[in-house]
Amino acid sequence: MVTQAQSPNIYLLVPIALIAALLGTAVIRGPSLVSPAGMGSAIIVAAPLILATYSLMVLAVAGRGTIDLAVGPLLAFINVVVVKLSTLEILVSPIATFIVAVGLGMLYQLAFALVVIYVRVQPIIVSLSGFLALTGINLVILQRPGGIAPSFMQDWGAGTTIFSPVLLILVLATLGWYLFTATTFYSNLKMTGYDERAAWTSGVKTDVVRVGAHLIAGIYVGLGAICYTALISSGDPTQGQNMTLTAVTALVLGGVALSGGRGGVTGALLGAVSLWLIGYVLATFNFGAIQAFITQMIYGLILVASLLLTLLVPFLGRYLSFVSPWSVFLLLGFVVVGIMLQVSTIDFYNEAGSTVVQQNLAERYFLIEPARAVGEGLAMTRVQLLALLTCLAAVSFTVAARLMNSESARRQMGLFQYLFIVSLLLALFMIIAIRPERAIMG
Secondary structure, three states, rough: OOOOOOOOHHHHHHHHHHHHHHHHHHHHOOOHHHHHHHHHHHHHHHHHHHHHHHHHHHHHHHHHOOOOOOHHHHHHHHHHHHHHHHHHHOOHHHHHHHHHHHHHHHHHHHHHHHHHHHHHOHHHHHHHHHHHHHHHHHHHHHHOOOOOOOHHOOOOOOOOOOHHHHHHHHHHHHHHHHOOOHHHHHHHHHHHHHHHHHHHHOOOOHHHHHHHHHHHHHHHHHHHHHHHHHHOOOOOOOHHHHHHHHHHHHHOOOOOOOOOOOOHHHHHHHHHHHHHHHHHHOOOOEEEEHHHHHHHHHHHHHHHHHHHHHHHHHHOOOOOOOOOHHHHHHHHHHHHHHHHHHOOOOOOOOOOHHHHOOOHHHHHHHHOOOOEEEEOOOOEEEEHHHHHHHHHHHHHHHHHHHHHHHHHOOOOOHHHHHHHHHHHHHHHHHHHHOOOOOOOOO
């Protein structure tokens, strides 16, 4: 039996706690995030980073310290090629656009794999060479930001609603990885990353596995380039460098082992969303001309802190073996969703919606108001309604905790936990979508 201290999921405690703190802060600092437009914009902006982190995650799991530092310039390369071909009216079909984007990503990663495997050049040397070469090639193709994205994706980056083609790409990419984990190839990939010599002696064709990992990474970076093109609706050859640093930081923060054999989209997703939230929260502060410097400095500090925490997690896991990352996720999820619901319905619970901004923090976000009847036909005060909802939440959490306790020996969440989390997210989206714009007081 695998104990909690030995489970790789213990590494998710850090990104789970960080993302909860950041999301709560982001909602309070920028309440516009809790709206269909705010959520939609967040998904579109974060999608390229998430997919770039997925690409790095696949290579990291394959082992040998394979971290493609050229993932940012490669994403920008695919972006400028697609935009250049679209501007010349050579690329107009959605299917052709996806084939070109994904195909370019796979071709580059195939060349990367062949050089590392058969020429036997160290991955770090190949990735640095690719970084420098692609940075220059991007500027040759497109000297400055400009051009026109394919016409079919002109409205993809509008961000006026939660559900968009970019969200669909992100969901399918994530589900694709979970389906991939059910295959024998994935088992061979993890075995190769953990101990390549043992995998080879066990009959695993390690070279084929590595080539397959690079091809999958190419698919993810191609999809990331599509989302990035939809975000800016043009081409930009200069943004690859920042994308690389951010994606590597998100990878480490998500608990993915750079030495190989451990990692998945759950950690990569949490790490990427955390990095996006850091940028969002910092944007709510005014640092003036040094805004970019402060952001990059914090990314670097987080990278160093994440590496240190990664080294400490096995030691701390001996004393935190009773803590389940998924229990922490659900518990902090209740808190964060409560903050989001409070922020999204503040106008309804305030007597004068126009004076919300002038209230202090306690009055604005913590329901410190006298009890009064809610609505005309509801014979229940606000305090009574809050007490009822609290009791229902406590009962739901107790049931969830009991079911999680029965599955505590498993390495992953059971079906109930997934359905429970999905129902919470759907309820949140529905409340945000139908929230009243202004309170109607009698």
